[in-house]
Amino acid sequence: xxxxxxxxxxxxxxxxxxxxxxxxxxxxxxxxxxxxxxxxxxxxxxxxxxxxxxxxxxxxxxxxxxxxxxxxxxxxxxxxxxxxxxxxxxxxxxxxxxxxxxxxxxxxxxxxxxxxxxxxxxxxxxxxxxxxxxxxxxxxxxxxxxxxxxxxxxxxxxxxxxxxxxxxxxxxxxxxxxxxxxxxxxxxxxxxxxxxxx
Amino acid sequence: xxxxxxxxxxxxxxxxxxxxxxxxxxxxxxxxxxxxxxxxxxxxxxxxxxxxxxxxxxxxxxxxxxxxxxxxxxxxxxxxxxxxxxxxxxxxxxxxxxxxxxxxxxxxxxxxxxxxxxxxxxxxxxxxxxxxxxxxxxxxxxxxxxxxxxxxxxxxxxxxxxxxxxxxxxxxxxxxxxxxxxxxxxxxxxxxxxxxxxxxxxx
Numbered sequence: 269x270x271x272x273x274x275x276x277x278x279x280x281x282x283x284x285x286x287x288x289x290x291x292x293x294x295x296x297x298x299x300x301x302x303x304x305x306x307x308x309x310x311x312x313x314x315x316x317x318x319x320x321x322x323x324x325x326x327x328x329x330x331x332x333x334x335x336x337x338x339x340x341x342x343x344x345x346x347x348x349x350x351x352x353x354x355x356x357x358x359x360x361x362x363x364x365x366x367x368x369x370x371x372x373x374x375x376x377x378x379x380x381x382x383x384x385x386x387x388x389x390x391x392x393x394x395x396x397x398x399x400x401x402x403x404x405x406x407x408x409x410x411x412x413x414x415x416x417x418x419x420x421x422x423x424x425x426x427x428x429x430x431x432x433x434x435x436x437x438x439x440x441x442x443x444x445x446x447x448x449x450x451x452x453x454x455x456x457x458x459x460x461x462x463x464x465x466x
Numbered sequence: 467x468x469x470x471x472x473x474x475x476x477x478x479x480x481x482x483x484x485x486x487x488x489x490x491x492x493x494x495x496x497x498x499x500x501x502x503x504x505x506x507x508x509x510x511x512x513x514x515x516x517x518x519x520x521x522x523x524x525x526x527x528x529x530x531x532x533x534x535x536x537x538x539x540x541x542x543x544x545x546x547x548x549x550x551x552x553x554x555x556x557x558x559x560x561x562x563x564x565x566x567x568x569x570x571x572x573x574x575x576x577x578x579x580x581x582x583x584x585x586x587x588x589x590x591x592x593x594x595x596x597x598x599x600x601x602x603x604x605x606x607x608x609x610x611x612x613x614x615x616x617x618x619x620x621x622x623x624x625x626x627x628x629x630x631x632x633x634x635x636x637x638x639x640x641x642x643x644x645x646x647x648x649x650x651x652x653x654x655x656x657x658x659x660x661x662x663x664x665x666x667x668x669x
Contacts, residue, residue: 335645335649338649339578339649339652342652343578343655343656345656346655346656346659346660349656349659349660350659350663350666353660353663353666353667354663354666403663412563412660412661412664412665413512413516413661413664416656416657416660416661416664417512417516417657419660420653420660421653424649424653
């Protein structure tokens with residue numbers, strides 16, 4: 269170690285000698301808020317299937333849907349979350365969430381190519397119900413902003429996973445695999461729909 | 467005869483420092499001095515970091531002119547608001563959360579839409595947010611040199627954080643990178659909406 273590096277290290281560490289414990293502002297619940305918010309969308313397979321399917325469908329449709337659908341979903345989902353948080357009634361939530369798996373899975377399986385506004389509206393409609401469920405089921409006493417941050421981040425990453433998987437669409441075998449993934453989402457949606465109806 | 471401007475500023479700061487009371491509003495005591503306490507306060511306040519990130523991503527994406535003006539306006543607004551707070555200006559308790567929700571919504575929405583906002587408008591909106599956040603940070607009315615140094619620390623952290631984040635989006639010209647930044651904008655907008663829901667729920 270050179271002399272100047274030693275001097276720099278000495279001066280860098282010197283302030284530590286004057287350090288006192290930083291305990292003035294213990295932020296209770298911060299980690300709990302972020303982690304529980306992050307866990308919420310990935311804790312239910314019905315949510316996971318639908319959110320990944322949004323990314324798959326976007327990738328299958330190509331530009332601009334590849335980014336427009338994953339942008340639409342969290343924005344409308346937040347509106348649903350808002351309604352859930354304030355306690356507004358939105359009946360049929362569980363059925364709509366299960367239907368989102370059915371509809372989005374079918375769209376990927378059948379390679380549906382509706383006009384972009386229609387695709388965005390479909391995704392947005394289901395996003396509303398997913399957001400409502402998250403808002404309404406939220407445990408009390410969480411840190412609002414960090415919970416929301418974790419929740420939005422997890423949702424976005426699930427879309428990202430869907431888009432990343434959906435990029436196989438550029439290859440012929442990938443198109444078939446993607447339709448297979450659509451079938452898997454559709455099957456999951458049917459299972460959850462059956463559970464919601466019984 | 468009027469004293470020189472520098473003397474007037476020095477006199478004003480001396481008077482303000484003479485009003486010294488301990489500044490312990492809700493700043494973290496790092497043990498490394500008041501400037502670092504201010505830096506740490508910003509670094510540990512996600513409700514302040516996220517709107518700054520939203521403004522920085524948006525201004526950076528719009529170009530260097532937006533980024534320069536907004537960086538200066540945000541930090542200056544924070545400083546002025548902090549001075550106001552330290553001199554006794556008090557805001558209702560809900561203001562920090564409401565400001566975070568509104569400005570996350572506005573800046574996140576502008577980023578998601580890649581809105582063509584003029585640089586001055588971007589700077590003005592950022593300055594308003596900065597003033598509100600600064601006034602909330604120092605709203606206990608505790609003046610003095612310690613509070614001034616706290617404020618300097620907060621403003622330095624705000625400016626540094628803004629410039630670092632803006633520098634991430636400033637060089638983005640590839641389509642997919644711009645899209646990634648816009649997706650981040652939609653997340654920030656969603657955060658604003660959800661935060662608004664929390665505020666209404668608490669009421």
